[in-house]
Amino acid sequence: MTPSDTDAPAPRPRCYRCRRPAPMCRCAQMPRVPTRTRVVVLQHPHERTHPFGTARLVALCMPNAAVHTAYGGLRGVLHCEVPLPADAAVLFPHATAQDLALLPAAEHPSTLVVLDGTWAHARRLYRDNPWLQRLRHVRLHPSAPSRYRIRREPREDYVSTIEAIVQALHVVEPATPGIDRLLDAFDRMVDQQIEHVAAVQRHERRRHARRRPSRAVSPLLDDPRLVLAYAESSLPGGDAGATRELVQWAAVRLHDGACFEAVLRPTRGGPSPHHLRHMGLTPADLAAGETEAAARARFLAFAGAGAPVAAWTRTTLDWGAAMCGDGAERTVLKTSYCNLKNERASYLDDVVAREGLAAAPVACRGRAAGRLGNALAVARWLQGMRTALQVGAVRAAATAAAGE
Numbered sequence: 001m002t003p004s005d006t007d008a009p010a011p012r013p014r015c016y017r018c019r020r021p022a023p024m025c026r027c028a029q030m031p032r033v034p035t036r037t038r039v040v041v042l043q044h045p046h047e048r049t050h051p052f053g054t055a056r057l058v059a060l061c062m063p064n065a066a067v068h069t070a071y072g073g074l075r076g077v078l079h080c081e082v083p084l085p086a087d088a089a090v091l092f093p094h095a096t097a098q099d100l101a102l103l104p105a106a107e108h109p110s111t112l113v114v115l116d117g118t119w120a121h122a123r124r125l126y127r128d129n130p131w132l133q134r135l136r137h138v139r140l141h142p143s144a145p146s147r148y149r150i151r152r153e154p155r156e157d158y159v160s161t162i163e164a165i166v167q168a169l170h171v172v173e174p175a176t177p178g179i180d181r182l183l184d185a186f187d188r189m190v191d192q193q194i195e196h197v198a199a200v201q202r203h204e205r206r207r208h209a210r211r212r213p214s215r216a217v218s219p220l221l222d223d224p225r226l227v228l229a230y231a232e233s234s235l236p237g238g239d240a241g242a243t244r245e246l247v248q249w250a251a252v253r254l255h256d257g258a259c260f261e262a263v264l265r266p267t268r269g270g271p272s273p274h275h276l277r278h279m280g281l282t283p284a285d286l287a288a289g290e291t292e293a294a295a296r297a298r299f300l301a302f303a304g305a306g307a308p309v310a311a312w313t314r315t316t317l318d319w320g321a322a323m324c325g326d327g328a329e330r331t332v333l334k335t336s337y338c339n340l341k342n343e344r345a346s347y348l349d350d351v352v353a354r355e356g357l358a359a360a361p362v363a364c365r366g367r368a369a370g371r372l373g374n375a376l377a378v379a380r381w382l383q384g385m386r387t388a389l390q391v392g393a394v395r396a397a398a399t400a401a402a403g404e
Helices: 003-007 055-061 119-128 161-172 179-199 273-279 283-287 292-303 314-319 333-341 348-354 367-403
Strands: 038-043 065-069 089-091 111-116 136-139 227-234 245-253 259-263 309-311 330-332
Touching (some): 161 179, 309 314, 333 367, 348 367
Parallel strands (some): 038 065, 038 111, 089 136
Antiparallel strands (some): 245 259
């Protein structure tokens, strides 16, 4: 252990109700403000753990409020639909939004939906939740700049989530007692943080070696021996506790389009009839299958010594690990795609459609033909993109050298 390790401060105890460090917890002083209007906060996931997020104050202080965090899931879509009454309104500065202060009392919403996050986050939430777009839209015209001195708003008329809620409540239920106590709690949080920053002892930030892999497109795509593979596996007999067994191993050489396929004869019960139909295989295919050792020998002869193997997902490479040659390099196309686009890939079919690609024909049975054909189209597209990047880098270097 180095001296810098021993000098580093220990983690501070934390209040898991307000998620603030225990010495800065003010839960006991939080007001409780019942309101007639139901407040629904739709929160961007980045705000959930932000130390200065004001939606947490809403959840702690307002019994007639709820915070719903929209998580992206595998597709990265922040969809989170909340059941609402017919007269609900979303507080959002849309071009058609009505000024809340100008609405007659009879038209005030019983439920107000507020988006929590930066303005970029709010726009993303609005885009990914079409149900919001079907609601009535209302807007505010803040009379003073935000008091949020520890986070900068992009414009003077933008305010924090809790400030927007307080201003809206002053419009729709001005007689409700205690509304301004919400802002008092907000001000105390801001003041406390400013005092803490001024008094805290600073520690030098330690830099650690970068551990994540390179974000470049895999150089294995330049290897003329590269083989693209797809695997099907099953739980023998449908037993969830069993170890998966390889059922089908299909591959194609990128440079000439030659195909390989092996269906393996089950050794421990085989897939369930439903799963077999899902894979597009038949009992006759399995009965005529070969052993893993025979399939491996044929595949190594097809691929050639030392040929690298690619697949769309890591799962295929894991399931087919026994088929690849010892020491053969492997790469995941999905990783290269995400690195190139700097975004989540989602499903292979989505990528093919998004990039306007056409599945390449692959001569194998079942679902593997379509999956491998899509992966082949993406692999060739990535090859082209990598080549274009290399050419661009060479031209940029030549231009820079010529200008010296």
